[in-house]
Amino acid sequence: MDVRDLEYVIAVEQCGTIGKAADMLGLTQPSLTKAVRRVETLLGVMLFERTSTGMRVTQAGVQFLARAKRLRRDYDDALAEMRSIRTGEQGAVRLGYSPSLPDGLLVASCRRLLRERPAARLRLRRRLAKELLDSLRNGEIDVAVMPLPGISAEFATEDLYEDRLAVVADAKHPLLSRPRLRLSDLQGEEWLLPEGHITVRQSLEDAFERHGLAPPVLRIEADFSSEALFQLIAGTNILTISRCGQITRSAGLEPLKLVVDGLELNRRIGLVTRTGGYLSPVCCRLIDLFREEATQGNMAKWL
Structure with missing residues (x-):
């Protein structure tokens, strides 16, 4: 099988249609269609189902494309290694x-x-x-x-190395005056949190759920913590989770004295x-x- 054929079928999967993949690759649609059929004939299975909206990957196609991507990466690695040896x-x-x-x-x-x-x-x-x-x-x-x-x-x-996250708040937040907090004490507080698929947010929401608490009240959602975001919540009662270090201290934020209660904060x-x-x-x-x-x-x- 020609290495280029692997590139072609991967492009079809990524683009979803022969037309878009052909444009991306700089090929004509008939040429790309012929290449896909050539691979399918060699393998003896259909990689794609032709539908009115494009190309749908078959179950066999899913398995083959996973291997094809690994083969392409290994091939690229081999070229890079040989190039390094040749040119120094x-x-x-x-x-x-x-x-x-x-x-x-x-x-x-x-x-x-x-x-x-x-x-x-x-x-x-x-x-x-x-x-x-x-x-x-x-x-x-x-x-x-x-x-x-x-x-x-x-x-x-x-x-x-290892680090530990903490629930942090503005230095004047009322909760900071309390020597021992549990998750139930954070019920109803507003939060700045990352998107729902991020591990630290999932861990927080799971901990609230295990303790029979309503989910954290989301006030601000952001991709990740930054000095600008910390400045945004400084002077407010909004909580967030962060590594407590120079960046949070310089923004006037301090960690709450929270009993973890199943919330995993070590990383x-x-x-x-x-x-x-x-x-x-x-x-x-x-x-x-x-x-x-x-x-x-x-x-x-x-x-």
Whole structure:
């Protein structure tokens, strides 16, 4: 099978129609249709059902396309590795990182790399955890520094440090004067929270539900925490969940004295790569630098 045929069937799945996929690939529709049929004939199964609205992936197609995407990534990795061997180029490092990553760790590690390797180039992507995993899966980034996902053979993970989230509020919030709070004491309070699919929000809502409480009252929904958002809730009674450090303190926010009650707020932050994926020498060096910088002393300063 021609490697290009894999690219063609993947494009059809992504675009949903032969016409859109042909436009994206710069092919004519008859040529692309012929390529899809060629693959289906070789496999002996139908990958797509032709409908009035486009191309629907069959059950066999779902299984084959998952393997085709892995084969394409492995092929791209092999080309990148051979190119590195042939040219000796340092190349670019495509680094994804979570908004929860302290700026100090990111800056210190990347600055050292740029000083050591003048030819190195960095491509930085600040994304949420799910987006980072999708980007790794699709071969769009080489390594991510993020809250570590659950065990999966698809990804290789390595711990860098642990941090703890807290429920924080404006320093003048009435709840801060209370020495011991339970989730029931937060009933009816307004919140700034991430979108519903984000783990920390799901954990909060699950904890409320387990204790027979109504869901948290959502006042502001945002992709991730930032200094601007903290400034937005400063001076109000709105609560949020955040790593309690320099950024929250500078905004005038303080952690509540909350008895956890089943709300998991400990996190492992670390390095995530694709299992068996190619990592260039310069990427490996950046990973080493993150390990070296993520010392207990440094993290106490940056968190």
